[in-house]
Amino acid sequence: QQQVKQSPQSLIVQKGGISIINCAYENTAFDYFPWYQQFPGKGPALLIAIRPDVSEKKEGRFTISFNKSAKQFSLHIMDSQPGDSATYFCAAIVNQGGKLIFGQGTELSVKP
Amino acid sequence: DAMVIQNPRYQVTQFGKPVTLSCSQTLNHNVMYWYQQKSSQAPKLLFHYYDKDFNNEADTPDNFQSRRPNTSFCFLDIRSPGLGDAAMYLCATSSWRGQEQYFGPGTRLTVL
Numbered sequence: 001q002q003q004v005k006q007s008p009q010s011l012i013v014q015k016g017g018i019s020i021i022n023c024a025y026e027n028t029a030f031d032y033f034p035w036y037q038q039f040p041g042k043g044p045a046l047l048i049a050i051r052p053d054v055s056e057k058k059e060g061r062f063t064i065s066f067n068k069s070a071k072q073f074s075l076h077i078m079d080s081q082p083g084d085s086a087t088y089f090c091a092a093i094v095n096q097g098g099k100l101i102f103g104q105g106t107e108l109s110v111k112p
Numbered sequence: 113d114a115m116v117i118q119n120p121r122y123q124v125t126q127f128g129k130p131v132t133l134s135c136s137q138t139l140n141h142n143v144m145y146w147y148q149q150k151s152s153q154a155p156k157l158l159f160h161y162y163d164k165d166f167n168n169e170a171d172t173p174d175n176f177q178s179r180r181p182n183t184s185f186c187f188l189d190i191r192s193p194g195l196g197d198a199a200m201y202l203c204a205t206s207s208w209r210g211q212e213q214y215f216g217p218g219t220r221l222t223v224l
Contacts, residue, residue: 034212043116043202043215044155089154093210100145100213102154 002027004092006103013110019077021106023090026071030092030101035064035075038087038105047088048075080110115139116216118203124222125193133188133219135203143209144186146178147202149218155202161186162209190221198223 006023013019023033032051036044050057050064050073057064063076077084090103117136125131135144143162147155159168161180175197177189190197200220204213 032210032212036215041218041220043118043204043218046212046214049212099157105152105154107152 002101004090004101004103006090006106008106009104010107011109013080013108015080015082015110015112017080017110019075019080019084019108019110021075021088021090021108022072023074023103024070024072025092025101027092027094028071029094032093033064033066033073034091034093034100035062036089036091036102038089040086044089077108080108082110082112084108085110116203116205116214118201118216118219120219121217122220122222124224125190126224127195128192131190131193131221133190133201133203133221135186135188135216136184137203137205137216138184139205139207139214140183141205141207141214142183143206143211144180145204145206145213146176146186146188147204147215148197149200149202158188193221193223195223197221 004025034049035047037047038044048059048062050066052068061078066073088106092101119134145160146158149155157169158172175191179187200218202218203216206213
């Protein structure tokens with residue numbers, strides 16, 4: 001019940017296309033959902049995050065869509081660029097517990 | 113810029129030779145975390161400090177210890193590194209439990 005399931009494991013997108021990564025969870029106590037971007041040899045960087053009282057959050061080319069009833073959320077990268085090539089992790093936190101539960105990660109490759 | 117700093121960035125040690133990794137932060141965050149990340153996997157939480165309160169994950173080997181002498185610094189000690197301990201070690205901080213975590217660049221540990 002503490003798991004966050006992420007798909008796909010890897011994704012190849014052409015430059016200018018839309019990248020979509022999906023995550024699902026079971027624990028309804030999760031109340032904060034961040035996404036992290038990690039380049040090879042670097043630490044994860046917080047990209048964008050959402051709380052379950054909001055259905056969508058957009059920051060630049062990055063959008064989180066959140067479906068509370070389905071317990072699913074997704075990251076959309078519009079106009080994907082080669083510089084977006086990285087591993088993306090969705091995550092979830094129980095506010096009072098504080099432990100960050102990561103999805104399995106998605107390796108995104110954007111082809112020029 | 114406020115940040116999380118890890119030293120060294122690369123550490124090579126011999127099988128069984130103790131090693132210490134360090135983390136410092138200028139964010140003045142209350143919570144500091146240590147994660148282990150192996151290739152193509154999500155970060156795995158080893159332990160965290162909520163202020164001076166130490167919290168060990170149940171499956172963290174006894175070989176791993178941590179110290180937090182003050183708010184800004186946290187150390188990871190690996191008493192007798194084995195080949196299986198070769199990994200990226202990530203330090204992260206958050207203002208409170210349940211808040212977004214900010215990661216350092218990581219220390220890549222090689223065990224010969």
